[in-house]
Amino acid sequence: MATAKPLEDEVVLDKNVLQRHKKPVCLIVLGMAGSGKTTFVQQLTSRLHARKQPPYVINLDPACREVPYPVNIDIRDTVNYKEVMKQYSLGPNGGIVTSLNLFATKFDQVIKLVEKRSTNTDIAIFDTPGQIEVFTWSASGTIITETLAALFPTVVVYVIDTVRSVSPVTFMSNMLYACSILYKLRLPFIVVMNKIDVVRHDYAMEWMTDFDAFELALSSDSSYNANLSRSLSLTLDEFYKDLTAVGFSAVTGEGFDEFLAAVDAAVVEYETDYCPEHERLQKLNAEAHLKEKSRQRNRFDADFQEEKGSLGISTRRHLSHTSEILLRNRAEDDKIAHKSFRNFMEEQKKKQQSKSNSASS
Numbered sequence: 282m283a284t285a286k287p288l289e290d291e292v293v294l295d296k297n298v299l300q301r302h303k304k305p306v307c308l309i310v311l312g313m314a315g316s317g318k319t320t321f322v323q324q325l326t327s328r329l330h331a332r333k334q335p336p337y338v339i340n341l342d343p344a345c346r347e348v349p350y351p352v353n354i355d356i357r358d359t360v361n362y363k364e365v366m367k368q369y370s371l372g373p374n375g376g377i378v379t380s381l382n383l384f385a386t387k388f389d390q391v392i393k394l395v396e397k398r399s400t401n402t403d404i405a406i407f408d409t410p411g412q413i414e415v416f417t418w419s420a421s422g423t424i425i426t427e428t429l430a431a432l433f434p435t436v437v438v439y440v441i442d443t444v445r446s447v448s449p450v451t452f453m454s455n456m457l458y459a460c461s462i463l464y465k466l467r468l469p470f471i472v473v474m475n476k477i478d479v480v481r482h483d484y485a486m487e488w489m490t491d492f493d494a495f496e497l498a499l500s501s502d503s504s505y506n507a508n509l510s511r512s513l514s515l516t517l518d519e520f521y522k523d524l525t526a527v528g529f530s531a532v533t534g535e536g537f538d539e540f541l542a543a544v545d546a547a548v549v550e551y552e553t554d555y556c557p558e559h560e561r562l563q564k565l566n567a568e569a570h571l572k573e574k575s576r577q578r579n580r581f582d583a584d585f586q587e588e589k590g591s592l593g594i595s596t597r598r599h600l601s602h603t604s605e606i607l608l609r610n611r612a613e614d615d616k617i618a619h620k621s622f623r624n625f626m627e628e629q630k631k632k633q634q635s636k637s638n639s640a641s642s
């Protein structure tokens with residue numbers, strides 16, 4: 282398992298993280314409700330401000346009552362979550378999803394604003410809704426994450442409550458969730474073990490590196506959940522190996538330097554692993570798109586040729602039939618016109634004759 286080592290010289294760290302990129306590093310903060318995401322963002326923001334490196338902060342939680350940090354973009358200024366619930370007759374979670382969807386349609390404007398700050402902001406922080414699945418498994422969450430990752434160095438920060446995770450089964454649930462997000466987003470990932478001012482995170486670090494220690498923690502539990510956690514722990518071994526985890530206290534700020542070092546390493550990972558993979562996938566997508574386009578064109582051409590053949594005969598038949606009718610109609614019309622003209626002339630003749638008869642008598 283990778284743990285970020287705090288650098289001794291803070292100035293060197295700042296140069297590494299903050300000067301290598303012309304674009305800000307985007308941190309997407311995720312975590313279960315109550316894990317401490319908002320307090321974490323608050324702590325991070327105030328420390329960065331104290332260093333005269335104010336971050337650009339975006340709140341993506343439409344349902345939060347108040348934001349305890351200076352926020353640059355707030356979803357609540359764009360979407361009224363309660364109004365959305367009322368208008369679409371939705372419950373709280375549906376309201377959050379729909380609000381996020383509405384906000385995602387304007388995300389290009391957020392991107393422009395973050396880009397504008399590129400010269401004087403090194404970190405952009407995105408605080409997400411407490412209902413984690415609303416962001417991680419929604420279309421808007423995916424759109425937001427993928428758009429950011431395509432344009433900026435982007436890192437997922439997964440906040441875990443160290444106090445609640447002392448139970449091995451809860452710890453395993455949290456890790457499974459982290460694993461599923463990592464494999465879904467495939468972005469550099471940092472696990473922040475929060476609240477270390479209450480419970481140190483050493484136990485969790487040990488469980489991730491030593492299966493026997495985790496097994497021992499579960500030994501008194503013979504429930505189905507415990508057995509499942511035991512076998513899952515073996516399965517997650519590979520995941521743990523590449524995972525970066527840092528202890529943090531969102532209340533005291535302990536772990537801040539270690540966290541920044543982890544961000545620095547994650548940005549390198551973004552450049553060396555994510556970007557080439559992203560480009561490779563984009564190339565593959567473009568190739569597949571071209572292939573599909575040419576397949577459709579060939580199919581259209583083939584269908585057109587086929588139709589042209591059969592349509593030619595029927596069209597000719599149709600045309601000759603139509604012209605026959607037209608010719609027949611015109612002849613009929615001529616006949617009628619001719620007859621009525623003859624009648625008219627006859628009548629005129631009769632009128633003329635009767636006039637001359639009366640004049641002579």
Ligand SMILES: Nc1nc2c(ncn2[C@@H]2O[C@H](COP(=O)(O)OP(=O)(O)OP(=O)(O)O)[C@@H](O)[C@H]2O)c(=O)[nH]1
Nearest residue numbers: 314315316317318319320410411475476530531532
């Ligand atoms: N002792 C201690 N308490 C913390 C820490 N971080 C957060 N808390 C407390 O944990 C509770 C939840 O914190 P929040 O920051 O609101 O958590 P959240 O994940 O944003 O919660 P949601 O918005 O519901 O998702 C609050 O009472 C915080 O004061 C920490 O590092 N140490």
